[in-house]
Amino acid sequence: MTTRRKTWIGVGLFAIAGTALPVAATLASSSPDVATARHSAGPLALDPTLMLAAGGEEGGEGGGAPVESYLLPNSDPAQYTYDATSEIAAYAAGVHASYAAASDGAKTLATAIAALLDKPTVETLAAARKAWTAARPSYLVTEVYRFYDGPIEAREGEINSWPMNEAFIDYVVGNPDAGIINDPKSEISLVKLILNNQASDESDVTLGWHAIEFLLWGQDLSATGPGDRPVSDFIPGQGNNDRRRTYLKVVTDRLVADIAQVTEAWAPDATNYATTFLALPPREAIGRILNGLAILSGSELMSERMAVGLDSGDQEDEHSCFSDTTHQDFVYDVKGVENVWTGKYPGYTGPGVRDLVAKVDAGLATEIDGLLADTTAKIAKLGDPWDQVLAAAPDTQARKDAEAAVASLGVLADSFKRAGEKLGVLVQIPTGG
Amino acid sequence: MLRALFVVVAAILAGASALVLTSGGALTGAADVRAELMVTPVTPDLGGGTTRVVEGSQAFTFVAPNSPAERQRVFSFGNRVFNTKWAEYPASVQSFDGLGPTFNRNSCSGCHTFDGRGRPPENVGDPMDTMLVRLSGADGKPDPRYGDQLNDHANLHVTPEGRAIIDYTEVHGTYGDGTPYTLAEPHLRFADLAYGSLDGDLFSARVAPQVIGLGLLEAVPQATLEALADPDDRDGDGISGRVNHLTDHDGNPAAGRFGWKANEPSLREQAAGAALGDIGLTTSLDPRANCPPVQTTCSDAPAQADPELSDSFLDRMVTYLQTLAVPRARPVDDATFQQGLRTFTAMGCAACHMPTMQTAAAPLPELANQTFHPFTDLLLHDMGEGLADHRPDHEATGTEWRTPPLWGLGLVPVTNGHDRLLHDGRARGFAEAILWHGGEAAKAREAFRTAPAADRDALVAFLKSL
Numbered sequence: 074m075t076t077r078r079k080t081w082i083g084v085g086l087f088a089i090a091g092t093a094l095p096v097a098a099t100l101a102s103s104s105p106d107v108a109t110a111r112h113s114a115g116p117l118a119l120d121p122t123l124m125l126a127a128g129g130e131e132g133g134e135g136g137g138a139p140v141e142s143y144l145l146p147n148s149d150p151a152q153y154t155y156d157a158t159s160e161i162a163a164y165a166a167g168v169h170a171s172y173a174a175a176s177d178g179a180k181t182l183a184t185a186i187a188a189l190l191d192k193p194t195v196e197t198l199a200a201a202r203k204a205w206t207a208a209r210p211s212y213l214v215t216e217v218y219r220f221y222d223g224p225i226e227a228r229e230g231e232i233n234s235w236p237m238n239e240a241f242i243d244y245v246v247g248n249p250d251a252g253i254i255n256d257p258k259s260e261i262s263l264v265k266l267i268l269n270n271q272a273s274d275e276s277d278v279t280l281g282w283h284a285i286e287f288l289l290w291g292q293d294l295s296a297t298g299p300g301d302r303p304v305s306d307f308i309p310g311q312g313n314n315d316r317r318r319t320y321l322k323v324v325t326d327r328l329v330a331d332i333a334q335v336t337e338a339w340a341p342d343a344t345n346y347a348t349t350f351l352a353l354p355p356r357e358a359i360g361r362i363l364n365g366l367a368i369l370s371g372s373e374l375m376s377e378r379m380a381v382g383l384d385s386g387d388q389e390d391e392h393s394c395f396s397d398t399t400h401q402d403f404v405y406d407v408k409g410v411e412n413v414w415t416g417k418y419p420g421y422t423g424p425g426v427r428d429l430v431a432k433v434d435a436g437l438a439t440e441i442d443g444l445l446a447d448t449t450a451k452i453a454k455l456g457d458p459w460d461q462v463l464a465a466a467p468d469t470q471a472r473k474d475a476e477a478a479v480a481s482l483g484v485l486a487d488s489f490k491r492a493g494e495k496l497g498v499l500v501q502i503p504t505g506g
Numbered sequence: 507m508l509r510a511l512f513v514v515v516a517a518i519l520a521g522a523s524a525l526v527l528t529s530g531g532a533l534t535g536a537a538d539v540r541a542e543l544m545v546t547p548v549t550p551d552l553g554g555g556t557t558r559v560v561e562g563s564q565a566f567t568f569v570a571p572n573s574p575a576e577r578q579r580v581f582s583f584g585n586r587v588f589n590t591k592w593a594e595y596p597a598s599v600q601s602f603d604g605l606g607p608t609f610n611r612n613s614c615s616g617c618h619t620f621d622g623r624g625r626p627p628e629n630v631g632d633p634m635d636t637m638l639v640r641l642s643g644a645d646g647k648p649d650p651r652y653g654d655q656l657n658d659h660a661n662l663h664v665t666p667e668g669r670a671i672i673d674y675t676e677v678h679g680t681y682g683d684g685t686p687y688t689l690a691e692p693h694l695r696f697a698d699l700a701y702g703s704l705d706g707d708l709f710s711a712r713v714a715p716q717v718i719g720l721g722l723l724e725a726v727p728q729a730t731l732e733a734l735a736d737p738d739d740r741d742g743d744g745i746s747g748r749v750n751h752l753t754d755h756d757g758n759p760a761a762g763r764f765g766w767k768a769n770e771p772s773l774r775e776q777a778a779g780a781a782l783g784d785i786g787l788t789t790s791l792d793p794r795a796n797c798p799p800v801q802t803t804c805s806d807a808p809a810q811a812d813p814e815l816s817d818s819f820l821d822r823m824v825t826y827l828q829t830l831a832v833p834r835a836r837p838v839d840d841a842t843f844q845q846g847l848r849t850f851t852a853m854g855c856a857a858c859h860m861p862t863m864q865t866a867a868a869p870l871p872e873l874a875n876q877t878f879h880p881f882t883d884l885l886l887h888d889m890g891e892g893l894a895d896h897r898p899d900h901e902a903t904g905t906e907w908r909t910p911p912l913w914g915l916g917l918v919p920v921t922n923g924h925d926r927l928l929h930d931g932r933a934r935g936f937a938e939a940i941l942w943h944g945g946e947a948a949k950a951r952e953a954f955r956t957a958p959a960a961d962r963d964a965l966v967a968f969l970k971s972l
Contacts, residue, residue, distance in 0.1 A: 245597065387602075
């Protein structure tokens with residue numbers, strides 16, 4: 074948003090909302106004692122209107138209720154007469170279907186990890202890795218639902234945090250005793266992992282997809298391939314293996330619970346974030362949808378995940394560096410954009426944002442079709458594994474292709490901003506758009 | 507006469523500096539600089555050409571709109587460095603390891619969330635997630651056991667130094683019209699101290715300030731600061747204002763501009779200092795790990811020889827900090843804004859929170875020759891016993907603080923979800939912050955305290971609109 078893109082945790086805002094869910098109720102399955110956690114993840118059904126003033130005396134000195142508006146400033150409401158009811162409803166249903174699929178993906182991964190822990194062999198380790206790689210796309214297509222006040226914001230830091238603090242978790246080259254796994258004095262439990270001595274808020278935790286990836290693959294020390302953790306690391310009773318096994322189980326269970334929580338927040342026929350979202354004035358809902366599309370394309374993916382890696386000169390400056398599967402991260406982030414645009418979600422199809430834009434500017438809708446196709450093609454063409462592109466010399470074709478993909482994402486993001494102008498909503502892209 | 511002044515200002519804007527001041531300039535020259543800045547029209551475009559019309563939680567996070575297109579890549583990279591959660595050495599991503607051994611947070615944005623502002627813990631005893639405590643021995647030098655800052659986190663196998671706890675007592679007061687108010691007076695204590703008591707040391711609790719507009723403040727000519735300074739109050743207005751003279755990293759004399767006591771002369775030094783002190787990252791400026799001799803678990807921790815935050819990354823982060831856009835003020839209308847400004851000036855606030863500053867030459871073209879409205883003179887002022895930390899810092903005394911800029915403060919409830927103000931976040935909203943003012947600001951505080959409620963509300967509304 075930096076914006077975070079600041080890391081989009083929303084800790085500050087959520088923490089003061091004073092409406093945190095009882096964690097025990099939400100996570101009893103994985104860890105009953107997490108109820109003692111002082112810093113639970115924030116409320117999932119965040120309603121900005123529930124925000125309490127942060128202190129202050131009478132006389133309105135408090136923070137008031139910060140509510141972001143996505144309405145284009147100084148726009149005339151009478152100017153926007155289109156009906157977006159069906160598209161907004163379809164989006165909410167599509168989001169829920171996507172998270173439900175991601176939830177299933179995480180559960181499938183958990184099953185494969187349980188099989189690995191039950192019988193650690195070269196085959197079960199390979200199967201667990203394959204399951205991780207296969208499950209990732211189901212989550213990646215949901216990243217387009219980030220970057221507004223959606224329920225993912227409270228959880229994203231522990232679902233998909235990166236870079237990974239590897240040496241906090243397990244041994245690393247040059248430090249065989251590193252990590253909580255190799256420190257018998259450290260308790261391995263969910264509470265410990267969230268409230269460890271490094272994490273006093275959710276943004277510092279060492280959990281999520283990439284923690285699991287690190288445990289399955291180990292450090293990527295190869296210039297040409299992924300990490301190669303030996304299966305002997307998981308044999309029960311040897312060395313600190315039991316602690317490693319526990320850690321892997323705890324973080325896997327937490328990932329499943331986290332994604333399930335976000336899924337529930339979008340479930341139909343419940344009182345949750347989806348209820349709030351569907352009750353928003355239509356242009357406020359469209360603002361959230363379009364900002365998700367634009368910020369994922371033009372900031373998170375274009376800049377944070379691609380351009381900065383190209384500029385840092387570090388071969389492992391990539392999200393899925395242990396498994397060398399970063400290229401698929403890019404492909405499915407863009408697929409998520411396409412899903413919202415076309416209305417074709419995993420397991421659900423309805424009117425897409427394209428239909429909405431076509432109501433106000435058919436030419437622009439067609440233009441965005443083309444830009445999206447162009448971006449998709451350029452992303453597909455990128456070198457795989459991505460770390461080979463990062464390692465490539467400045468003027469190589471691999472680098473040129475990468476720069477072309479970066480540029481196309483910027484153009485695509487700008488087109489969503491223009492769509493916002495037509496629809497009367499403000500799209501703000503942190504990279505200056 | 508006024509017309510003539512505008513001509514002078516225009517000439518300055520055109521880069522033809524009308525004033526050449528020696529250090530500490532002649533009194534007339536100083537008066538001229540102040541007078542000219544004070545008659546410059548103030549508009550809601552607080553950041554001059556770097557102003558962006560933005561609201562909402564991301565308001566502090568955008569690049570200046572007048573930055574050239576080629577700045578974007580560097581800005582984004584710097585932003586990424588600012589947001590990176592550093593990992594312990596050694597990690598796969600070698601560019602981003604080196605956290606600790608002791609630290610406060612593992613990223614810059616951990617405290618400056620959304621490039622915004624930190625706050626004290628919500629409940630007594632909660633971790634200080636977005637603030638820290640500076641330390642020195644009774645002699646004003648860093649504590650030999652703890653250094654100059656309490657690091658409450660550490661890598662595995664390293665001992666954290668301890669933690670600080672703030673609790674509050676209520677201080678009651680009354681406005682001139684009889685309306686009561688309550689202030690929260692903070693008291694600092696420590697727990698889990700690993701290397702012995704801190705009794706007798708000097709402490710200063712500091713929240714992370716918002717990081718907008720810093721490139722402009724960095725580019726204000728030192729001559730302007732010297733001209734505005736009035737250490738002996740020769741103009742008899744009760745306001746001194748001193749430059750915190752210090753030596754920069756290259757050994758040259760410089761004016762402190764950044765930090766709550768203006769103890770850092772440049773963004774590069776400020777950022778490198780924070781990288782080491784807050785995250786534990788060595789740089790070419792501070793190549794040695796932050797491990798006092800007694801902290802053996804700290805010195806024994808694995809470390810790399812090269813700077814953990816490379817020059818190339820640090821430089822790009824500095825560019826990022828220099829080019830963050832300043833959000834446009836959000837007054838109801840221009841008349842209200844100008845009326846608020848008149849109230850602000852009439853109560854005496856503008857004497858230190860100077861509405862207007864100007865740059866001449868600057869390292870980046872988008873920062874050069876700008877007229878902007880930070881509401882600070884960047885100088886040290888004695889703020890009285892109520893706010894004093896009694897911890898000197900270079901030339902700053904234990905009762906002096908640098909005037910903080912006011913731009914963006916009205917957005918903090920939206921960007922960071924709170925309204926805590928002052929160096930340690932003790933004030934809950936603008937009124938309390940003003941009521942804490944003492945020392946040179948006592949007169950202005952009294953003007954506010956004794957003003958009719960309508961005027962007080964108008965002033966607060968003006969501040970909220972910034």
